Amino acid sequence: MASVKIRNVEKNYGSLRVIHGVSIDVEDHEFVVLVGPSGCGKSTLLRMIAGLETISGGDIMIGDKVVNDIAPRDRDIAMVFQNYALYPHMSIFDNMGFSLKLRKRPRSEIEEKVMEAADILNLKPYLERSPGQLSGGQRQRVAMGRALVRDARVFLFDEPLSNLDAKLRVVMRTEIKALHQRLQTTSVYVTHDQIEAMTMADRIVVMNAGRVEQVGAPLELYDSPANLFVAGFLGSPSMNFIKGRFRRAGDGAHVLCDDGTVLPVPATSGATDDQQVVAGIRPEHLRLAGEGAGVAATVDVVEPTGANIELFVELAGERVCAVFRERHPFRPGEKIALGWELDKIHLFDASSGHRI
Amino acid sequence: MKSLNGFKPLAMILPGLLLAMFIIGYPVLDLANTSLQEVSRFGQLRGFTGFDNFAEVFSDPLFWGSLKRTAIWTVTVVLGTLVISLPIAIILNDDFYGRGVARVIIMLPWAISLTMTAVVWRWALNGRAGLLNATLMDMGIMTEPIEWLAEAQLAFTVEMMIGILVSIPFTTTIFLGGLSSLPQDSYEASMVDGATRWDQFRYITLPLMKPFINIAIVLNVIYVFNSLPIIWVMTEGGPANGTDILVTYLYKLAFRFGQLGKASAISLIMFGVLLLFTVIYVVLVMRDEKDTAAGEDE
Amino acid sequence: MPSKLKKSLIYWAFLSPLVVVILFPFAVMLVTAVRPRDELFVYPPRWGFSEFRWDNFAEMWVKTNFGEALFNSLYVSVLSTVLALVLSIPAAYALSRYPFPGKGAYRTFLLMTQMMSPIVLVLGLFRLMVALGMVGNLNSLVLTYAAFNMAFTIWMLQSYFSTIPRDLEEAAWIDGASHLNSLIRIFLPLAVPAMAVTAIFSFINGWNEFVLALTMIRSSDDFTLPVQIYSQVAGRYQVEWHHVMAGTVLATVPVAIVFSWLQKYLIRGMALGAVK
Numbered sequence A: 001m002a003s004v005k006i007r008n009v010e011k012n013y014g015s016l017r018v019i020h021g022v023s024i025d026v027e028d029h030e031f032v033v034l035v036g037p038s039g040c041g042k043s044t045l046l047r048m049i050a051g052l053e054t055i056s057g058g059d060i061m062i063g064d065k066v067v068n069d070i071a072p073r074d075r076d077i078a079m080v081f082q083n084y085a086l087y088p089h090m091s092i093f094d095n096m097g098f099s100l101k102l103r104k105r106p107r108s109e110i111e112e113k114v115m116e117a118a119d120i121l122n123l124k125p126y127l128e129r130s131p132g133q134l135s136g137g138q139r140q141r142v143a144m145g146r147a148l149v150r151d152a153r154v155f156l157f158d159e160p161l162s163n164l165d166a167k168l169r170v171v172m173r174t175e176i177k178a179l180h181q182r183l184q185t186t187s188v189y190v191t192h193d194q195i196e197a198m199t200m201a202d203r204i205v206v207m208n209a210g211r212v213e214q215v216g217a218p219l220e221l222y223d224s225p226a227n228l229f230v231a232g233f234l235g236s237p238s239m240n241f242i243k244g245r246f247r248r249a250g251d252g253a254h255v256l257c258d259d260g261t262v263l264p265v266p267a268t269s270g271a272t273d274d275q276q277v278v279a280g281i282r283p284e285h286l287r288l289a290g291e292g293a294g295v296a297a298t299v300d301v302v303e304p305t306g307a308n309i310e311l312f313v314e315l316a317g318e319r320v321c322a323v324f325r326e327r328h329p330f331r332p333g334e335k336i337a338l339g340w341e342l343d344k345i346h347l348f349d350a351s352s353g354h355r356i
Numbered sequence B: 001m002k003s004l005n006g007f008k009p010l011a012m013i014l015p016g017l018l019l020a021m022f023i024i025g026y027p028v029l030d031l032a033n034t035s036l037q038e039v040s041r042f043g044q045l046r047g048f049t050g051f052d053n054f055a056e057v058f059s060d061p062l063f064w065g066s067l068k069r070t071a072i073w074t075v076t077v078v079l080g081t082l083v084i085s086l087p088i089a090i091i092l093n094d095d096f097y098g099r100g101v102a103r104v105i106i107m108l109p110w111a112i113s114l115t116m117t118a119v120v121w122r123w124a125l126n127g128r129a130g131l132l133n134a135t136l137m138d139m140g141i142m143t144e145p146i147e148w149l150a151e152a153q154l155a156f157t158v159e160m161m162i163g164i165l166v167s168i169p170f171t172t173t174i175f176l177g178g179l180s181s182l183p184q185d186s187y188e189a190s191m192v193d194g195a196t197r198w199d200q201f202r203y204i205t206l207p208l209m210k211p212f213i214n215i216a217i218v219l220n221v222i223y224v225f226n227s228l229p230i231i232w233v234m235t236e237g238g239p240a241n242g243t244d245i246l247v248t249y250l251y252k253l254a255f256r257f258g259q260l261g262k263a264s265a266i267s268l269i270m271f272g273v274l275l276l277f278t279v280i281y282v283v284l285v286m287r288d289e290k291d292t293a294a295g296e297d298e
Numbered sequence C: 001m002p003s004k005l006k007k008s009l010i011y012w013a014f015l016s017p018l019v020v021v022i023l024f025p026f027a028v029m030l031v032t033a034v035r036p037r038d039e040l041f042v043y044p045p046r047w048g049f050s051e052f053r054w055d056n057f058a059e060m061w062v063k064t065n066f067g068e069a070l071f072n073s074l075y076v077s078v079l080s081t082v083l084a085l086v087l088s089i090p091a092a093y094a095l096s097r098y099p100f101p102g103k104g105a106y107r108t109f110l111l112m113t114q115m116m117s118p119i120v121l122v123l124g125l126f127r128l129m130v131a132l133g134m135v136g137n138l139n140s141l142v143l144t145y146a147a148f149n150m151a152f153t154i155w156m157l158q159s160y161f162s163t164i165p166r167d168l169e170e171a172a173w174i175d176g177a178s179h180l181n182s183l184i185r186i187f188l189p190l191a192v193p194a195m196a197v198t199a200i201f202s203f204i205n206g207w208n209e210f211v212l213a214l215t216m217i218r219s220s221d222d223f224t225l226p227v228q229i230y231s232q233v234a235g236r237y238q239v240e241w242h243h244v245m246a247g248t249v250l251a252t253v254p255v256a257i258v259f260s261w262l263q264k265y266l267i268r269g270m271a272l273g274a275v276k
């Protein structure tokens, strides 16, 4: 097993730069998730680690060796592809044993390793079938199995669950996590699904437009996002944003919105008076305020999900979402008042988007 | 690895490229050279004569006759082929009993060399005992056998019809490829919108098939323009040069009459015409590819 | 479904004239091939004949030197196909897998050579073979057929190759395969059907070619089938039509059967972009 160090890596396609100097350190045994919107360069970065794309600038190190010019097969990595990339003309057994066969391992060892992996992944009944005769979930497990038999130093995953239905995705998510806890193989996992990222990662790397926005443990990113992009990307339903001016008044502070609404915020904030800011608050941190307190809002749409009620209201001229566990009988058009604990408010500079 | 990446694909295309350049490039250059020289019957070059060969070609009434017939031959065969192939492709693209058999039969002429087809037709059209005469007389359409190939006008007409017949499979194949790529849901949407089958043809099939029709036109023009075996085997351009087109006339000049300078000049003229068609084709293909590439990006 | 039946009848009614015209020469061929010689020229001409003369085929085989022509055709078609494929497979692979400088120009060049017909260049080609001392040599046909076929085979192959997912090879590299190894173990096995189909079409092209064979080959011992059969007809006072037709039957029917079986692949290949 080994660490992976990415140092100022760049990628150009002709004159088009798609990765702008990215640096990430993946510790030994760590499970790191790269997450970001479609087209932000996650796959490109992962494929550079794998050696499937050339590196236009910077260095990638696996262990303590720079691998920029090392062929994929000599990097000692395993990869699970989005479309699984199972060899259609080989049986499941041969698919899983192919890498060992290429390394000229004895038949007995190949059999032992494949059986072991098949056992872990419940693939034993299918070993003689061809990939075309398996379901999507089974193929996904074969792709995992192919990586498992390798004892590779690093596992790379490129959206391995995106072709599965929602239920199976949740099951496989847990399985992959359990597998990692057992094997402790250094893993880099690419996804655009922030829930996958939150649930699976030791650390998350949020990417956007070829740059790293923030790196950190899932809850760290969730609780103190470094900027508007990360704040909006993680969490579902996503964080509410309301624009306004920061004001201090006495020993308190508030954000004054354009329509005159006053949002109480913590006075400890580092914002300066009259600074243009964006206040962010997560839907689950909004609660009903008592008589005479809180900020006025008008109910727009009520969406019960069973476990929660998602409520969309108009507040300070913006569409704001609130989530309640209790089953209040809200009606569209109803006037309500919402409140929050001051320390749940995030303030961002309106022009730079950085956290204040 | 990095430095190899640009080099490897070039090494992979190179051997084939060299063969093609040699086999196709050398003759072009040689023809260009020969056409400007005086040439003996046996191919010896006797020095530059400028454009004498071309002048000779342009003052030759047989050349102009062949050119005119080439135009008639090409336009008639290509138009006839297109007009017949499009409905056939639409039928073959639909589901009906015996479609597999129908496809095989329609494609059959493609499998057989033009030479063989022409030989068989030459016999079938035999003025005394040909089985076409037998058929028409059995059906009571005529009482006397006809000499189909003895008179230039009739022979040329028959040859053009055979030309159409053998061009149908290829053209139908292009159209079938096009039809199978048409989005099924626009037909379903149009049915919901109340379109008749004619409306569908007029407003969906025809516009969407336009790139395929264009390509079928250009490719057929090129193939038909170049087609020698039918006329050569059936009438050898005769009687009295009455069915000669440029390719048959060129072949006679080069390999019968030994007029190599003149033949080279005609070759070059035809090469130029062909190049023009090809450029049109390339432009069509490139435009088409750009469209599909743009479509894939979405 | 009765409406499908009705539709089928209408379609067949529409297709029938063409079907008749297409099948007519086949009927002519077969009926003449088995006819006794003295029933070729009867007046009035008629389809019927008194007996099936299968001996025509045996006589024709000997008289027209059919066996040798068959061998020559096989020789030229097989070798030119092998040559074209050996050169086309790497080129098609490069086209479908790598970006490289001049790719656009190369594709244009391929389109151009696809358009070039041997007939326009036939005099130049003949002079080239004279210069190479290859006139009358079957290998001159092998070279020219391969060169003129290559544009088609490259297009066809690369359109199939592009449908083989690239990540299969990438997975193999990561599994530890060298480029060569992944090519041999992963790519080529998957590409076999495409190569077989392409090879057969290239073979048929060589099998049917006429102009170059007529020009390059001087001695009747080296004639390919189309030229051999043509020579039984051209410039003769007495044409033995029953032999000629027996020859065309033998030369065309096997190819027609193989072709009928394969034509759906050709349609698919074209849909994939061999023509586009």
Ligand SMILES: Nc1ncnc2c1ncn2[C@@H]1O[C@H](COP(=O)(O)OP(=O)(O)OP(=O)(O)O)[C@@H](O)[C@H]1O
Binding pocket: A013, A016, A018, A036, A037, A038, A039, A040, A041, A042, A043, A044, A045, A192
């Ligand atoms: N061969 C290429 N040539 C030019 N641009 C490319 C090429 N491959 C990828 N790109 C561009 O690089 C950017 C990053 O692509 P990448 O595949 O890494 O995105 P991604 O983050 O994996 O997205 P997704 O979640 O949709 O898979 C995209 O904007 C893409 O358009």
Ligand SMILES: [Mg+2]
Binding pocket: A042, A043, A044
């Ligand atoms: Mg991706």
